[in-house]
Amino acid sequence: MTAQPVILAQTRAGVRTLTLNRPDRLNAANDALLLTLTEELRLADADPAVRVVVITGAGRGFCAGQDLGDVSGRDMTFTEHLRATYNPLIRAIRGLSKPVITAVNGVAAGAGASLALSGDIRLWAGSASLIEVFSNIALVPDSGSTWFLPRLVGYHRAFELMALAGRVGAQDGLRLGLCEHVYPDERFADEVQAYAERLAARPANALKLTKQALNFALTTTLDQALDREAELQQLAGDHWEHEEGVRAFKEKRAPEFVREG
Template sequence: MSEAVITETTQAGVRTLTLNRPDRLNAANDALLLALTGALRRADAEESVRVVVITGAGRGFCAGQDLGDVSGRDMTFTEHLNHTYNPLIRTIRSLNKPVISAVNGVAAGAGASLALAGDLRLWAQSASLIEVFSNIALVPDSGSTWFLPRLVGYHRAFELMALAERVRSEDALRLGLCEQVFPDETFAQDVQAYAERLAARPANALKLTKQALVFAQTSTLDEALDQEAALQQIAGDHWEHEEGVTAFKEKRPAQFVRDAQ
């Protein structure tokens, strides 16, 4: 039996999904993209999973589309994106749990889009990102035109896309493309520790916070205010809020993970 293109492990409420085509720098084929989307949806349905990490096996995070996989295929570019990449990116953004992109190596093309799609982006020291689409006269896709300018501004995003410039970890941190950079030698352990910190936070409140942020990115201020008010009621009615207030009054750390989980 062939090795799985996505491997899954779970520890302390953290589900780690690893792209597993290391001999191809985890370049994406249909099997990998569909398997990753399915794994994310399964994680979303499991109450015990509180945080999802996406990372890559070997030296690369994701080298983008495996061009050999689509060469000669009787499918348009639009059909291919709508069948594979677009459902994946939509799943990440709509997931009811925080998604961490743990960028352990090169993230290129659609792999760069995947790296940017996480709610949080953690990079290894040797990681890099490159929007390679213009090298083969294509348009950035899989969400890059939406994510990148919101992070670095229109002009810098255009430059990175037009010139296909490689962004290394020190510049990624400065530009806001990642939240943390960890040493290569301890990257997996550092990501797990970070994810476990996040998993200990109030899951319902983080779910609603993600919903509010995603909504606000395409709304007016008035719409965002109304959405905040509605979501705040949901949060306030949840047991997490009572626990947080009680813990504050009792001067103890709040316990947002129930034993049943």
């Protein structure tokens, strides 16, 4: 019997959907899944036909975190494992030149929670939930959770969620700012695709530069952010998208930011 791929990749209308495909394990991550997902992100970044990337899960879970059976008995330290697998993945998502949507279709636990929070846009199904489960096995949140979560909910709420490993359901996730939208399970895949296609129709170069500006501003001073904005604005203004946007405004029509070829 041929083994199923750990990542399913599909492109439609400029949207590359990468599906974690270990549904029998709630898409718990092993090395193959993490390394393949990182490579698929690299390929998507290099493909001019791809304007938006969606990361989601097969079956009823998004990602249950690390598959502990995959690392049991391995001659590798925690530090070595993170630096070889999860850290490159999170860096690839945050450094991608295209918007990344994390479409959380079920439970996102442990490192799966970190993955869920790493997207530029986070869309949740009604049955989705997030659990910073690390403390249940006396470990420290990793894969970016200590960076993402307090920036979304503040230090104290982040510490409570991490210390007590409380489950956050979809509506609470929306209230806390852990996701931008919640959709009913039965419409989730269609709603995610429709949202991604709307994003894919936006000016790709401008969104790439916007992502760069936001990533820079998160860890710098106001003066440095102002200087960086000025530099990036010049790059945006010199691009054909800006000319098209101004022309469309003057002609009172919708701009066309997608060009073939």
